[in-house]
Amino acid sequence: MQPLAIKDIAQFLQGEIVGDEGLHILGVSKIDQGIQGTLSFLANPKYEEHLESTEASAILVSKERELPKNGKSFIQVDDPYLAFCKVMNQYFNPIQQYFGVSESAHIDPSADIAEGVYIGANAVIEADVRIEAGVKIFPNTFIGSGSVIGEDTVIHPNTSVYGDSIIGKRTIIHSGTVIGSDGFGHAPQKDGTYVKIPQIGNVVIGDDVEIGSNCSIDRATIGSTVIEDGCRLDNLIQVAHNVVIGANTVIAGQAGVSGSTTLGKNCVIGGQVGFAGHINIADGTQIGAQSGLAKSVEEKGQQLFGSPAVPLKEALRTHLIIRKLPEMREQIKELQNTIRKKDEE
Amino acid sequence: MQPLAIKDIAQFLQGEIVGDEGLHILGVSKIDQGIQGTLSFLANPKYEEHLESTEASAILVSKERELPKNGKSFIQVDDPYLAFCKVMNQYFNPIQQYFGVSESAHIDPSADIAEGVYIGANAVIEADVRIEAGVKIFPNTFIGSGSVIGEDTVIHPNTSVYGDSIIGKRTIIHSGTVIGSDGFGHAPQKDGTYVKIPQIGNVVIGDDVEIGSNCSIDRATIGSTVIEDGCRLDNLIQVAHNVVIGANTVIAGQAGVSGSTTLGKNCVIGGQVGFAGHINIADGTQIGAQSGLAKSVEEKGQQLFGSPAVPLKEALRTHLIIRKLPEMREQIKELQNTIRKKDEE
């Protein structure tokens, strides 16, 4: 890449340079593994000692911090970590280089494709799809008929978007994820077989969402499965039919949400958590990894843990006391013996 | 779509019309969110109040139900919910519109392709594959050599079917699912490394099966991994080598079955359940979400829950009593104090 002037970086971040203002950088590095000619940052106090000794040439630091005189350049900002993220998003995002529509992409003539998009090799765009400006669709991806992909959204290779899915702006979907597969609905018959319940709803995903790789987001039976603006889903997550996930909720890997359950806004869900169907989880709920939620959570902002999930403090107390069970058992036996002896006396 | 005569619908369902027999509908809606010109249904008693007030123009009802005189048309059937499903499968299934073999599909000359199938863009059909009548294979799907895809089976985009897989009739496989990947077999060596145990068996899937998205169904080491007729698997499910899943068994999302385990017929398995290898689960077993099965289940028709799974009633009693542990601990201390005091007297 071209050398990047730290003056430009400082201006972009609205930060102040202390040290050589004419410095250019060529990349980024971690402060404890700093590389000459790169930009680093100091956010976590436990890396403080590296501020003086790092080989990095420029370091993003908070405004309050006292600075060593070691010939480095510092850029003072409100939040060094956030500033570093913004620098990487702005200057080091390899997605930006992808443009143009591959000749091997299969695009139905009725699809509405904006200018300046990227559609990679072997991508399949069915009838009546709308692809808005700035969208990047990577190779071997399938977009089913009637779907809408909003501005600047990125869909990575080998992703499957079934028909009628609505995906917002600036959203990122990683490889192998399936949007809009049929919900799991099967009506049991008297002879033990099942009749498939048709799944004629769709999936609606908001703006600024990120969905990891190999997730399964099922379409609604009727209506929509909804993932609201700003949600972040990790990998291998199951979102069943008619689920609603509130804005800015974060879900870690391998969690699963059963049908018709609603998660509130600004929740934080740990890995491998499971939600039963038809329950509601209040806004701001935080749930520890591997928990199981069988009932609705009505009080907002609770921390829950365990399977079945209970308030975190109760869960921790229970875990502690379970380890004391052998001791309790002994105590009961001793009490029984004491009383027996007394009786014999 | 074309307006649909409710007379035709009633005939298809062998139901009776009460009200305007000449009515046509244009779609379907939920009874509590009824839309004029659509067909709805009343199955769950808790929606009874909407029977009078819904905006839907025609409603599927059970034969016993008393009907309001509100100008609506009613179709009386044995099971309104099932009837509604059948209507949707028959008249509202978007899959039906797919026909023809894409020029960009890669079909080995030795493959045996029936008339009237759909093979989408970039699908790859290897040597000696047999694709029977009515099959629909969506874009970017891979069918390995020697596989058989039975009549009217649907395979969604980006699915991978390794060689020698046998898939029955009217089966549905959703996107991202992998059929026939190698079983997880590795022989440990004295130096800590492993020798791969070749996986030369295959996968056999029955008729009327549905498998959700992003499942992994491994081929057998020798012999077959078997999913019998009528099974319904949700998303992100692991089925290891040499597993047998009995007919009409239903498995919810993210469950996993380890190698050489047999599930009986008509089982109902909750989400995120795990089965150890080399065990047998009796017919009709029902297992709650997140349970862990380490041992065989010999008695048929049990409800089990927990990790390790025990009969549901026992599991619920244990969960209740665990929450009383702090109280029990207090009681033991009190008893100890009481006795100590008595001794001191």
Added chain:
Amino acid sequence: MQPLAIKDIAQFLQGEIVGDEGLHILGVSKIDQGIQGTLSFLANPKYEEHLESTEASAILVSKERELPKNGKSFIQVDDPYLAFCKVMNQYFNPIQQYFGVSESAHIDPSADIAEGVYIGANAVIEADVRIEAGVKIFPNTFIGSGSVIGEDTVIHPNTSVYGDSIIGKRTIIHSGTVIGSDGFGHAPQKDGTYVKIPQIGNVVIGDDVEIGSNCSIDRATIGSTVIEDGCRLDNLIQVAHNVVIGANTVIAGQAGVSGSTTLGKNCVIGGQVGFAGHINIADGTQIGAQSGLAKSVEEKGQQLFGSPAVPLKEALRTHLIIRKLPEMREQIKELQNTIRKKDEE
């Protein structure tokens, strides 16, 4: 296939033939389901009775074993099971038949493709990729720019390898697996939204690794997510950003490792196990299925189980005692009653 001389097999295995040295076989079978004209093996003593009666024509046996006089041919080896695996890998591996580069593969002119590789239909190889000798890349697979695929590595259909991934020699990656998707890093803002933390690291996978289907291996934020030589991962496994998995570690299906966690060498991890982030697991640790690891494990070679995981013996004792809780509760009540009665006397 061509008939295979057992003389050649015995030579390849450095084994001794007892019986007809001129025999040829046409396939393999299990000893308890032996088929005439095939090779079988006896490793597990519980199948000993079949040694005399099996229909298989040749059997791999250990050197110590007494042999029946039933007209069969026996090949004496050190480890019959391992010998059988080697025979299958050598003579029955269907991968060997794949050669050549498909005209429909999209290969960037800057990619460095060795002679004698297989690149299947619709595979996409981006700029600056290096594909070494003997590599087999199956249809509809994506290899992002700058990646390296080492000698004799096999990548199955519909796999996604993001840019800058480094994959070693003789490694096998199954379908639907995603290598190098973005790590799950999102910096929370005061208004409840998140800023994406750019993920500019990569994934490095060693030699002789096997990764199952539909796994998600995220790239590092900075630096590398590492899977060392000889590791074996089952299906649907989550490996988060900056994780390191030590050599020859085996992980069963649906397990998940959170960000920046290090697993030691030669560990054995059960199915559906979850690891918290930023912890270290010592070499040789064995962890039972569905366990949850919240803390580092410092002592090598332990067997752990449960969520939170504790030493296996303790976990089993706790499970036993939990089932005795109702009894303990009764005993406490009896003690209370006894003392109350005494007081009343």
